[in-house]
Amino acid sequence: MTVSEPRRDRRSTGGRPRVVVLGTGGTIASSADSATQLHDYRVTAGVEDMFTAIPELHALADLRAVNLLQLDSHAIDSAALLTIARRVAKELADPEVDGLIVTHGTDTLEETAYFLNLVLKSTKPVVVVGAMRPASALSADGPLNLYNAVRVALAPAAHGKGVLVVMNDRLFAARDVAKAHTTAVEAFEAAEEGCLGRIACGGIHLFHAPLRLHTAATSFSLDRLAELPMADIIFDHQGAGIHHYHAAIDAGARGIVLAATGNGSLSPSARLGAELAARAGVAFVRSSRVGRGIVTPSFDDETLGMVAAGSLNPQKARILLMLALTQSHELHHLRSCFERY
């Protein structure tokens, strides 16, 4: 489906669509000491500064800036995640708001986007956007990323597609996207599912729609979420020890996600760790460190009470596991969540 015209909700009344841009920090809001310095920068800009840098934005919609956080995204914790989600939900509930953009650091952008995808009860477009180069850089990518994000939020086809991520002229489903390169402008990809669409030469071209449950169709609600349960990720490797599993369980983790080798294979310690978790009533999800492909159910899941993560990478599996655990620890419930979301 190709959508070349932004949606104009108020066209019939001569009004303009209203878009909220909610800032959380990150490279897109950062500056360095010179235009050629592309690392070691600081978060300095507010959303209004971005508006000033991109005057073309104001031709698209009536924009409202919300400076919520000024964090590097590797500093975002569960409390900050809930703060972001609650404020996004509040803004979307305003009938005057037609769409919302979250500007965010790229390091953990996929986790926030997926969390929002699972808890927001709205079909209004929400687009999460970042930048790989600071705003002060030569060929900074943030301005066009933000401009494209607003255009996507105004596209009729963006409605009901779940939370979207726009980076480097591509449009991704929050569930599928991951940061796959440490520095490249084309850092984001959806290795297994592919991107949802592309922004090219002024057109917004959508190729397909997400199939898994999201936003208004999910059973997760922010209303009953005072806090998120603790869930840890443990990276498996040759010669892995058992101590990480003891530490996670002793620290109060309610869930463990294994970044396993291959198709969710268990090292001897990971197997012992799964047994420890089962005895302690701690949920155990097998994801993979591989980064592409699907972790499929295995016979071990039955004997050790584990959950296969499917195509969710470890950090995404952790987001879903935390939300699933707010509803029940039952194994069939957890498995159902990983099959449906």
Ligand code: ASP
């Ligand atoms: N460290 C930055 C962050 O995640 C990287 C970025 O935004 O690109 O906040």
